[in-house]
Amino acid sequence: MHHTVDIRSLYFTYGDGTQALRGVDLYIAPSEKVALVGPNGSGKSTLLLHLNGILEGDGEIKVCGKPVRADNLGEVRAAVGIVFQDPDDQLFSQSVYDDVAFGPIYMGCSPAEVDRRVEQALTSVGMQAARNRVSHHLSQGEKKRVAIATVLSMDPEILVLDEPSAGLDPRARRELINLLATLPQTMLVASHDMHLVAELTPRMIVIDQGRVVADGSTGELLAKKDLLEAHGLEAPCSELTLAT
Amino acid sequence: MELLEKNSKVCPVHINILDVYHARQSRIHRLDPRAKLLGSLMVILTTMLLPEGAWLPQGILFGLIVLLSFASRLGIFFTVRRSFIAIPFLLAALPLPFLTPGPPLWSLPGLGWVVTSTGLMRFLTILVRTWIAVQASIILSATTPASDLLWGLNAFRFPRLIVAIIGFMLRYLFILADEALRMLRARASRSPRLAGIKRPGLIWQSRVSGAMVGSLFLRSLERSERVHAAMLSRGYDGEMRRLYQPAFRTLDWLLLLGMILILCGIFSLSYWS
Amino acid sequence: MRFSPEPLHIPDGFLTPLLAALGWLFAVIIINIALRQTRRQLGERQVPLMGILAAFIFAAQAINFPVAAGTSGHLLGGALAAIIMGPWAAALIMTAVVSVQALIFQDGGLLALGWNILNMGVLTAFAGYISYQGLQKWIGRSTSARVVAAFAAAWLSMEVGAIAAAIELALSGTSPLVIALPAMASVHALIGVGEGLLTSGAVRLLQATRPDVLDAGERAPGKLPATFVAGGLFLAIVLAAFSPLASSSPDGLEYVAKLGGFLARAQEPAFAFLPDYTIPFITHPAVTTILAVTIGTLVVFSVAWIVGRGTARKEL
Numbered sequence: 099m100h101h102t103v104d105i106r107s108l109y110f111t112y113g114d115g116t117q118a119l120r121g122v123d124l125y126i127a128p129s130e131k132v133a134l135v136g137p138n139g140s141g142k143s144t145l146l147l148h149l150n151g152i153l154e155g156d157g158e159i160k161v162c163g164k165p166v167r168a169d170n171l172g173e174v175r176a177a178v179g180i181v182f183q184d185p186d187d188q189l190f191s192q193s194v195y196d197d198v199a200f201g202p203i204y205m206g207c208s209p210a211e212v213d214r215r216v217e218q219a220l221t222s223v224g225m226q227a228a229r230n231r232v233s234h235h236l237s238q239g240e241k242k243r244v245a246i247a248t249v250l251s252m253d254p255e256i257l258v259l260d261e262p263s264a265g266l267d268p269r270a271r272r273e274l275i276n277l278l279a280t281l282p283q284t285m286l287v288a289s290h291d292m293h294l295v296a297e298l299t300p301r302m303i304v305i306d307q308g309r310v311v312a313d314g315s316t317g318e319l320l321a322k323k324d325l326l327e328a329h330g331l332e333a334p335c336s337e338l339t340l341a342t
Numbered sequence: 343m344e345l346l347e348k349n350s351k352v353c354p355v356h357i358n359i360l361d362v363y364h365a366r367q368s369r370i371h372r373l374d375p376r377a378k379l380l381g382s383l384m385v386i387l388t389t390m391l392l393p394e395g396a397w398l399p400q401g402i403l404f405g406l407i408v409l410l411s412f413a414s415r416l417g418i419f420f421t422v423r424r425s426f427i428a429i430p431f432l433l434a435a436l437p438l439p440f441l442t443p444g445p446p447l448w449s450l451p452g453l454g455w456v457v458t459s460t461g462l463m464r465f466l467t468i469l470v471r472t473w474i475a476v477q478a479s480i481i482l483s484a485t486t487p488a489s490d491l492l493w494g495l496n497a498f499r500f501p502r503l504i505v506a507i508i509g510f511m512l513r514y515l516f517i518l519a520d521e522a523l524r525m526l527r528a529r530a531s532r533s534p535r536l537a538g539i540k541r542p543g544l545i546w547q548s549r550v551s552g553a554m555v556g557s558l559f560l561r562s563l564e565r566s567e568r569v570h571a572a573m574l575s576r577g578y579d580g581e582m583r584r585l586y587q588p589a590f591r592t593l594d595w596l597l598l599l600g601m602i603l604i605l606c607g608i609f610s611l612s613y614w615s
Numbered sequence: 616m617r618f619s620p621e622p623l624h625i626p627d628g629f630l631t632p633l634l635a636a637l638g639w640l641f642a643v644i645i646i647n648i649a650l651r652q653t654r655r656q657l658g659e660r661q662v663p664l665m666g667i668l669a670a671f672i673f674a675a676q677a678i679n680f681p682v683a684a685g686t687s688g689h690l691l692g693g694a695l696a697a698i699i700m701g702p703w704a705a706a707l708i709m710t711a712v713v714s715v716q717a718l719i720f721q722d723g724g725l726l727a728l729g730w731n732i733l734n735m736g737v738l739t740a741f742a743g744y745i746s747y748q749g750l751q752k753w754i755g756r757s758t759s760a761r762v763v764a765a766f767a768a769a770w771l772s773m774e775v776g777a778i779a780a781a782i783e784l785a786l787s788g789t790s791p792l793v794i795a796l797p798a799m800a801s802v803h804a805l806i807g808v809g810e811g812l813l814t815s816g817a818v819r820l821l822q823a824t825r826p827d828v829l830d831a832g833e834r835a836p837g838k839l840p841a842t843f844v845a846g847g848l849f850l851a852i853v854l855a856a857f858s859p860l861a862s863s864s865p866d867g868l869e870y871v872a873k874l875g876g877f878l879a880r881a882q883e884p885a886f887a888f889l890p891d892y893t894i895p896f897i898t899h900p901a902v903t904t905i906l907a908v909t910i911g912t913l914v915v916f917s918v919a920w921i922v923g924r925g926t927a928r929k930e931l
Contacts, residue, residue: 152571175574182575186517200578383725470628479724488715501647503662511666512670517670518670518671518673518674522675523677526678556817563667566667567660570659573663580661
């Protein structure tokens with residue numbers, strides 16, 4: 099029962115009364131790459147924050163076979179790595195090395211082990227040269243890759259990404275998509291970028307107003323234009339409508 | 343990247359954080375930040391503890407600073423040029439030559455205020471001390487990147503939490519200052535100066551500026567919550583952990599020893615004369 | 616470099632090493648208390664929240680508003696931080712700001728950093744917080760009440776910081792009290808208006824968009840111990856102003872010059888010590904300044920009360 103995400107009847111209401119999740123059910127099998135799409139305010143980010151226990155809702159959540167509870171948050175957070183939307187929120191240390199080392203340090207690894215993991219994580223995202231740099235001086239694309247490395251160094255079984263291609267220029271975006279395609283982890287990607295979704299994730303879950311409204315193969319769902327429009331989405335079009 | 347633009351009509355405050363640290367290939371730059379911090383403090387303490395009127399020892403101390411400035415490949419007059427910030431505050435000590443009792447030197451024509459020699463001595467001593475202390479501090483921050491300087495505080499057993507807090511401050515300073523700059527630019531873009539039309543008054547202006555401060559705060563609050571979530575996601579539990587502290591190298595010990603010797607020499611010189 | 620209009624960052628050279636060490640001692644003690652208090656208040660949000668808010672204060676200090684003929688007013692931020700986060704958190708935030716200003720920008724000395732932290736970080740925050748809370752009890756919690764209370768609190772915080780700095784300068788023999796105290800107090804009475812305007816402007820926005828933040832700030836813990844600590848510290852500083860060390864009369868400065876003699880004399884019985892030295896209470900020029908500041912404070916607070924009461928009635 100490893101590398102899985104199992105959510106049943108998840109409800110969540112924010113402190114100010116907004117009901118963000120109204121009974122979400124979903125299951126992700128090992129090594130699947132799944133996209134989570136939906137309009138703004140549909141509950142995507144809220145859902146993601148439940149996966150490592152930052153938010154606690156009503157219902158059952160199991161990651162890698164373990165229920166997400168207060169007493170095993172440490173294990174859960176090592177198993178589920180979340181890459182947030184704004185890389186500046188994730189690069190909070192004084193240097194790239196410190197940021198990537200943060201996770202392993204808090205996992206209790208020895209200095210030698212920490213070093214090894216940092217090296218491995220930076221290599222898998224192609225940023226070994228940036229080891230001692232200050233994150234402030236990196237480009238947006240570089241920051242995104244380092245942000246992914248900060249999570250990879252914890253050796254997670256499941257990788258969760260919130261709007262990974264947001265704010266990236268075309269080249270950085272292309273590099274990111276290529277990188278994500280090479281990573282072996284089970285992946286859940288929340289995104290508006292329908293081209294990325296089409297290219298990267300064979301399976302797609304559509305969420306709107308706190309509920310799952312569609313769950314199936316990306317190819318099939320992207321063909322259902324009415325469904326997509328009804329939920330504030332657009333299929334990636336093969337013909338361009340040019341401005342006159 | 344400039345923090346806030348100089349000579350900009352948008353914001354008359356001139357902050358250029360990148361101006362402070364000057365990257366160079368020099369022995370001084372490579373020294374352990376803790377050693378440099380200790381060295382600077384020793385210089386500052388020395389200048390403060392030298393007796394009044396010990397001009398020669400203070401001069402030698404200044405020579406030491408010039409030497410360090412040269413060794414850091416910053417140029418011999420680097421610290422002197424940058425030391426002019428302390429000048430406005432010297433106005434506070436200006437009354438001293440007139441109010442300290444002692445043998446009179448000369449009196450101000452017209453006003454009749456008398457400058458005493460003890461007063462002048464005290465004023466000049468304060469001048470020299472402040473000047474030397476500022477320059478020591480300038481070398482420190484010009485040869486040590488901010489985050490290293492912060493790490494150097496570990497030598498003094500600062501509470502880890504406050505060091506961590508300052509670390510976060512340094513990290514997010516640029517980002518928040520950028521947001522402030524964007525707000526200032528947006529305000530400037532919407533503040534035309536048209537001939538014949540009266541500009542809004544002080545209260546309105548301060549309301550707008552106050553609102554900018556308030557929204558900057560809210561954005562900072564929200565960002566801190568996101569950063570906190572990111573930290574939790576990587577296993578943060580509220581304790582600050584560190585990898586390891588490297589020991590001083592030979593060069594660091596040499597610097598400290600050298601400085602102690604020179605400073606002792608300066609002190610003994612002052613007690614002979 | 617920062618061309619700061621507030622002459623509150625005391626450079627090295629202006630304070631005697633002994634006084635500076637004392638300042639460090641007080642600062643370290645208060646910082647440690649503040650760390651423990653905020654830990655209880657905030658849990659593990661403590662570090663990222665305090666750090667980012669410190670960055671906020673630093674960045675906010677760059678936000679200006681034009682006053683007249685090219686000059687502009689700026690924020691110091693101690694009172695604002697205290698109103699939003701409570702006194703202990705504000706003390707930590709301002710400590711970070713003032714420390715970075717000293718270490719990296721040479722805004723204020725390193726030996727003098729202890730007192731700079733106390734003047735600009737602790738005393739401003741605590742004075743601002745206590746007066747804000749106090750005023751609220753009189754004039755209520757409506758928007759205009761909060762705005763007016765914030766103005767008065769921020770204004771007073773600057774005065775308190777300035778008075779403390781003036782006394783520290785006098786105790787070090789750098790600037791005689793008879794000049795430093797009126798000068799600092801009056802300059803900061805003006806600067807305090809700017810501080811008050813910006814602080815109250817920010818509070819106005821928060822009251823309109825996130826009043827829960829202001830409510831949380833009021834419920835922040837530590838008001839009683841904060842009152843004791845800050846009140847005690849400020850009282851000690853003010854009393855020191857009346858000591859022989861700070862007297863503007865020649866006697867006082869002679870004592871400073873003959874520190875060794877002073878120590879020897881202190882070993883004699885106390886009553887033989889006093890007759891040589893007339894207690895300068897009534898004719899002391901510092902008294903007139905402190906009286907003036909107190910009257911000014913009462914005026915500002917009374918106006919705040921009247922305005923607050925008046926508008927509160929209108930809103931009902």
